[in-house]
Amino acid sequence: MSAEIVPLRPRASEPSLAPMLAVTAPGMNAVNSVILDRMQSQIPLIPVLAGHLISGGGKRMRPMLTIAGAELCGYQGTRHHKLAAAVEFIHTATLLHDDVVDGSDLRRGKATANIVYGNPATVLVGDFLFSRAFELMVEDGSLKVLKILSHASAVIAEGEVDQLTAQRHIETSEERYLSIIGAKTAALFAAATRIAAVVAEKNEAEERALEDYGRNLGIAFQLVDDAIDYDSEASESGKGKGDDFRDGKMTLPVILAYARGDAEERRFWQDAIAGFSNSDEDLAHAVELINRHDTVSATRERARHFAQRAIDAIAGFPAGEARNAMAEAAEFAVSRRY
Structure with missing residues (x-):
């Protein structure tokens, strides 16, 4: 990566999502009410299946960004509640x-x-x-909001297809990987944050600043997710350890380990990513190689760079609880273990 890796400024304590949760709590209560109402259907299986995931304990970072962004902009209305619910439905x-x-x-x-x-x-x-999300967007009545969220939905789909075509391709570059996660993950973070500025009727520069915050946070968030797949137990991360490895996904820890490995190590990675070596023993060896070349730490370092860019993006907004909470949320995204 050509950009300089900039460390986050030191904190006196471990970063937490608690300030973000506190700032957004009233708004998120309203968002959750919209979600519960709009996931209903006369077809019983729909709310049951949707609720299986929606009530499954996720962090709800994306709708929180819409609520926090509105707080940062001093918005006093309620339009962002439905839009944040739309963001969560898309996700x-x-x-x-x-x-x-x-x-x-x-x-x-x-x-x-x-x-x-x-x-x-x-x-x-x-x-x-997806359909419910677009109903909520149309109800809001803003063509600009509709354009931002519909474009993000298209970009997410493109990113997922790009990831699929990169799967099991050992030569996938770091640049392509960053492009993939910028689309499949960061696009919705960026849109979720930008629409807060739109409903608050802020100027284009402030819209772009919030969009930059969301995009950089989203990239940092996905980088850490990909590091966790080789760094944490399933009980911590909520998914099976090594899922990315067995699926042949080219994430940054693997890309860096392959680039830093010797000829024998590269042959292992070629076989593993192609799907010929994906047993538990192979996963253990993959983790050993990743530890040998310290690529989980390198991935988190890159995440710190993007998190700092997110923090810097909102530096021009008024100081206060909302800005502090959003800055700490970026730091938390890097330090988290789940």
Whole structure:
């Protein structure tokens, strides 16, 4: 990566999501009410399957960004509640579809919807949630908001397809990897934060600043997710350890380990990513190589760079609880173990 790796400024204590939760609590209560109401259907399976994931203990970072961004902008209205719910529905729909594509059997520490209810129902309920999201956007009435969120939805899909085509391709570059996660993860973070400035009627520069915050936070968040796959137990991360390895996903810890390895190590990675070596013993060897070349730490260092960029993006907004909470949320995204 050509950009300089900039460390986060030191903190006196371990960063926490608690300030973000406190700042957004009233707004998120309203968002959760919208989510509960709009996931209902006369078809009983729809709210049951949607609720399996929506009530599954996720951090709800994306809708929180919309609420926090509105607080940062001093917005006093309620439009952002429905829009934050739309953001969460888009995210949930992509998770449901991802689990089908990946054949995942564990998310947030419990069986995925596709394992419990089957692939067809999971895909269709994901489609239902996408549709609900667009209903909420249309109700808001802002073409600008609709353009931002609909574009983000298209970019997410492109990122997922790009990731699929990069799967089991050992020569995937760090640049392509960053492009993939910028699309499949960071695009919704960026859109979720930017729409807060839109509803608050802020100027273009402030919109872009919040968008930059969200995008850089999203990249940092995904980098850490990919590091955790080789660094934490399933009980901590809520998914099976080594899922990315067995799926042949080219994430940064692997890209760096492959680049830093000798000829024998590279042959192992070629076989592993191609799907020929993916036993528990192979996973253990992969983790050993990743530890040998310290690529989990290197991945977290890159995450710190993007987290600092997120913090710097909102430096021009008024100091206060909202800005402090958003800055600490960026630091938490890097330090977290789950």
